Amino acid sequence: MTMQAAQRDTAVIWDFDGTLVDSHRKNLQVNRTIIHRLTGRPASSFAALSSIEAYELAVARARNWREFYSREFDLRDADVERAGQLWPALQRSDPTPQAPFGGVRETLEELSDLPHGILSQNDSLVINESLDASGAPELPAAAASPDRAVDARRVLKRCEAVIERNFTPLQRRIFHLKHLRRQSIRTIARALGKSEDAIKANLYRMRRSIAEEAPGLETLLGR
Numbered sequence: 524m525t526m527q528a529a530q531r532d533t534a535v536i537w538d539f540d541g542t543l544v545d546s547h548r549k550n551l552q553v554n555r556t557i558i559h560r561l562t563g564r565p566a567s568s569f570a571a572l573s574s575i576e577a578y579e580l581a582v583a584r585a586r587n588w589r590e591f592y593s594r595e596f597d598l599r600d601a602d603v604e605r606a607g608q609l610w611p612a613l614q615r616s617d618p619t620p621q622a623p624f625g626g627v628r629e630t631l632e633e634l635s636d637l638p639h640g641i642l643s644q645n646d647s648l649v650i651n652e653s654l655d656a657s658g659a660p661e662l663p664a665a666a667a668s669p670d671r672a673v674d675a676r677r678v679l680k681r682c683e684a685v686i687e688r689n690f691t692p693l694q695r696r697i698f699h700l701k702h703l704r705r706q707s708i709r710t711i712a713r714a715l716g717k718s719e720d721a722i723k724a725n726l727y728r729m730r731r732s733i734a735e736e737a738p739g740l741e742t743l744l745g746r
Contacts, residue, residue: 535639541705543627543641544653549619551578556617557609561602571595583706583714614649621653624705682733689732697725 540546555566566572571581571591585591592603631639641650686695696715700706708726712719 535634535637537639537641538703539641539650541703542624544621544623546621547579547582548575549614549617549621551575552619553610553613553617554578556613557606558596560609561598561606562596569596579706579710580714583700583704583710621649623654685733685736686729689736690729694725694729697722698729701726 537543540550551572555572558564558569558572559566570577572578581595582591585594588607589603592598592606593600598606686698690698693715697711700711700714701708706714708719708722711717712722715722
């Protein structure tokens with residue numbers, strides 16, 4: 524995000540997983556514990572939990588956490604609900620560190636004159652502890668006033684409108700994995716059964732479309 528883009532907006536709303544911190548290793552450990560409790564089987568017996576690479580691919584294949592549990596572990600609806608109930612406490616107790624991505628601290632300091640907030644399903648205690656351990660500036664949950672938060676959401680709505688109107692289902696899936704899940708191009712290609720060049724070409728076309736219909740928004744996406 525550039526300072527020019529930041530000056531046009533009045534608030535910054537962050538996701539936590541995959542945007543501020545690399546949470547995959549911690550989430551893998553939490554899921555190993557959950558699946559062992561629910562199935563009684565060693566977590567290593569499930570392909571999706573056998574390695575960090577396998578876990579990232581499994582997450583990329585699923586549209587949401589419910590599909591992840593039902594597809595990869597064949598859990599019934601009641602067990603999927605139970606997995607969701609177990610998550611907060613196990614996430615708090617798991618000691619696996621979550622390191623911020625490179626440049627996060629510098630970006631937060633550069634944008635320190637703007638109000639910030641985090642929208643996440645993660646436990647607030649986990650978020651605060653992770654940011655504190657990394658030395659990142661504090662991001663209060665209620666930092667943005669209601670009118671400024673609405674302005675920030677309007678920016679997101681403009682981007683969403685372009686995505687819904689102009690992108691194919693495949694491109695929307697690629698966009699979600701790249702810019703919301705922060706997956707690598709290699710991981711996306713493997714998860715979708717496409718070549719890396721095809722993923723890059725689609726990302727390029729999507730950035731051009733956003734730049735033409737919503738000038739300035741493409742700078743929010745990074746590379």
